[in-house]
Amino acid sequence: MKIMVAIKRVVDYAVKIRVKPDKTGVETNNVKMSMNPFCEIALEEALKIREAGLASEVIAVSMGPPQCVDTLRTGLAMGADRGIHVEATTGLYPLNVAKIFKRLVELENPGLIFLGKQAIDDDCNQTGQMVAGLLRWPQATFASKVVLDKEKQVATVEREVDGGLETLSLDLPAVITTDLRLNQPRYATLPNIMKAKSKVIKKYTPQELNVDIRSDLEVVQVTEPPKRKAGVIVSSVDELIEKLKNEAHVI
Amino acid sequence: ASTLVLAEHENGSIKAQTVSAVVAAKSLSEDNSVSLLLAGSGQSLKDAAKHAASCHPSVSQVLVADSDKFEYPIAEPWAKLVQMIQQSGEYSHIVSASSSFGKNILPRAAALLDVSPITDVIEISSSSQFVRPIYAGNALCTVRYTGANPCMLTIRSTSFPIPPSSADSKCNEAPISEVDLSTLDEDYLGKSRYVGHTSQDAERPDLGSARVVVTGGRGLKSAENFKMVEKLAEKLGAAGIYFNNKVLLNFHRSYNSLLLLVTSVCVGENNFSKSSSLHKLEFDLKI
Known part of the structure; x- marks a missing residue:
């Protein structure tokens, strides 16, 4: 069984982002870019499953500008067997990504797809659900535990839902999106980084895959959130509660 | 304009987050008619439907999908249900709270309907323009929806508080009608099954609804x-x-x-x- 993993190149999670003065977006020039942390977790889970002998191959997929190849190399250095890069210079919305992904699934026939639950740039939290919907495959979002039964072709997934955990059982093939507590992603070792350089990354364009990239969304502006006011130090809990009640009127 | 709100219910009543979604739906346009869609089975669904009918004065209709398939809020049948209802109802908007229920179901339904959803809306500027946080709230993005109907949103319930007067108002009771589910049968719907649920720390409210x-x-x-x-x-x-x-x-x-x-x-x-x-x-x- 093959496993496909979607990985997105985003502004590194430790970078303090700056909104562009002309309000067209967030500054990404000369900013450190990395693999989306939730995608790292998705890739780690796929690698674990392959290492447990339950999958034969892990394919990392990234979409976007040419630099996505760097992110794919990181994925290959972590242990993915090969990469697919769908090069697109225009912005892709989750629906576009899901449609491209569906085409790649038809070409590769994976038994399982892992995606991060969301990207830390646009925070959409949509792509996994949309891929599953387009493929008519079962889905388990926000996974915190995945157990695979190879014989029965079933994945049992624990999901983080509001106020608890839900367990679902999915027939394969299926789509799983990963939450923070699922695992701790590995670091790429130097020998593996060297090995990754010779691994194959196949290139496509959306046109070659016959996917029409149209958009039904338009970014009007990107602004900074309102500034938070400075705090005050209170001397007791009662004073705090009193201030909250009578000054801030929040409780 | 007409809006379909995907409702969450528990123990025979509508969750507060769903009422917030109704408040958000109401702010889309003045003459908006709001339909609430509930799915489930048995007595608790019937009780929840009754509650839905009078949970907010803006609710003009309650649609109820009663089937074993909806005993638990599984994404596959729910998304299919939304697609089916949209095809006959032709709503201009479909709204849900940005809870784990809404986040799980609404994007899947949007893919079936071939539209881009807009998640985590915190402000509605007009019926097609919305503000949502990006980069973990370090920036705010204003987006305009330019696609075909329906425009699909999940909203942060904390940004659309329920006015105290609308709670439990008995002034109007919206009509309740059953959804015809005879065309819902598709074999892939049985491919995901509910196994169980554990709640954490039940004595405290969960993050989504905590005051x-x-x-x-x-x-x-x-x-x-x-x-x-x-x-x-x-x-x-x-x-x-x-x-x-x-x-x-x-x-x-x-x-x-x-x-x-x-x-x-x-x-x-x-x-x-x-x-x-x-x-x-x-x-x-x-x-």
Whole structure:
């Protein structure tokens, strides 16, 4: 069984982002870019499953500008067997990504797809659900535990839902999106980084895959959130509660 | 304009977050008619439908999908249901709260309907223009929807508070009608099955619906000191506690800060890191 993993190149999670003065977006020039942390977790889970002998191959997929190849190399250095890069210079919305992904699934026939639950740039939290919907495959979002039964072709997934955990059982093939507590992603070792350089990354364009990239969304502006006011130090809990009640009127 | 709101219910009543989604739907346009869609089975669904009919004066219709398939809120049949209802109802908007229910179902339904959803809306500027946080709340993005109907949204319930007057108003009862599910049968719907559910920390409200959230950071320095946060939460009544670590803080800042800014109390690092206030607090709490 093959496993496909979607990985997105985003502004590194430790970078303090700056909104562009002309309000067209967030500054990404000369900013450190990395693999989306939730995608790292998705890739780690796929690698674990392959290492447990339950999958034969892990394919990392990234979409976007040419630099996505760097992110794919990181994925290959972590242990993915090969990469697919769908090069697109225009912005892709989750629906576009899901449609491209569906085409790649038809070409590769994976038994399982892992995606991060969301990207830390646009925070959409949509792509996994949309891929599953387009493929008519079962889905388990926000996974915190995945157990695979190879014989029965079933994945049992624990999901983080509001106020608890839900367990679902999915027939394969299926789509799983990963939450923070699922695992701790590995670091790429130097020998593996060297090995990754010779691994194959196949290139496509959306046109070659016959996917029409149209958009039904338009970014009007990107602004900074309102500034938070400075705090005050209170001397007791009662004073705090009193201030909250009578000054801030929040409780 | 007409809006379909995907409703969540529990123990025979509609969740507050769903009522917030109705409030958001109402603000899409003046003459908006709002239909609530409920799915489930048995008596608790019937009770929830009754509650739905009078949960907010803007609700003009309640649609009920009664089937074993909807005993649990599974994404596959739910998304299919939304697609089916949209094909006959032709709503201009479909709205759900940005809960784990809405986040799981609405994008899947949007894919079936071939439209881009807009998630985590915190402000509705017009019927096609919305504000949502990006980069974990470090920037706000205004987006315009230019596609075909329906425009699909999930909304942050804390940004659309329920006005006190609308709660439990008995002034109107919207008609309740059953959804014809005879065309819903598709073989792929049985491919995901509900196994079980465990709730965490049931004595405190969950983060999505907590009125007050108390949260502590690294400034508290030790697990011992963190107990003060728990005590404070107890003293404040129905308060949720949110344990931060650096990673969580980064990823959930938007979620968190929204709650903090609008409805909650931040017992932040600065308040506690001063040792004098720390000791004073300890004293007051009789730890």
